Amino acid sequence: MRNSQLFNIYTRKNFSSKEEVLSFLESEGHKLTGIDSSEFKTKLFQREEQGSIEIAPGVLLPHFESSSFIKSKVLILSLKQAIQHWSKEICNVKLVIVILLKTEEKKSIKQAIMEFTRKLADDKYLNKLMNLENKNRNEGDDFL
Template sequence: MSDKTFKALLDVELKNRADLIKVLSTYLDLEIQENLDRLLRDREEHGSIEIAEEIILPHFESKMTESQVIIIRPNHKIKWSEKIKEVKLIIVIFLKKNETDTIKRQISQYTRKLADENYLEYLMKTETVDFNN
């Protein structure tokens, strides 16, 4: 899988949601950076982004130059919201509008792994993420 599409940021110093937005912004187009907090809030209003206890999967389709899957593991749990108290693993999917079938297929194959508790446990403990495994 492409290093441009899949990224892992492990043991990142985050205190809260605002810190996460700052970290994510460094990987995003300016238009998305400016609207990221609103996009996150809108996404949560449409349904829970929590896929397992303390693990969230916000995902968006937008006008960006390239699709990305970014895994962020804070160096300690962070407070997220009133509904989702604490988070220890964040998996964000940014899907470019009109993305190629190849990239969509790669992202889809990867998201199937997220249904496996053992894989989620691996993400919470590993020193490096092997996206091809």
């Protein structure tokens, strides 16, 4: 996977728990943005405490900003099987989209992320993201 791209898509991953998903995202986040694994988990848990990260049934959008990132990234993770129990309030998770925003990011990157997040209001678009197959999509930039 090319690390220069803003979007990184991981399709039809087979995880059975929230912990497995978080471990994968933590590892990828570290490789792609340089975030420390303890900072990743801390920020993610803090974000969940602030309010629900579920933007549609089965779709999570955790996001946070950090000055420690070497670059911004959007990680899109579709799951082969739903995570039945994410938290007390969230169940049947099929899609996790993590936005890792570098503090004082370029305007063009922020604009690309904003355009992408606007598309997430469309149920058909979310469904397409949930059902992406492993295909060579140049990290999905043409689709996104």
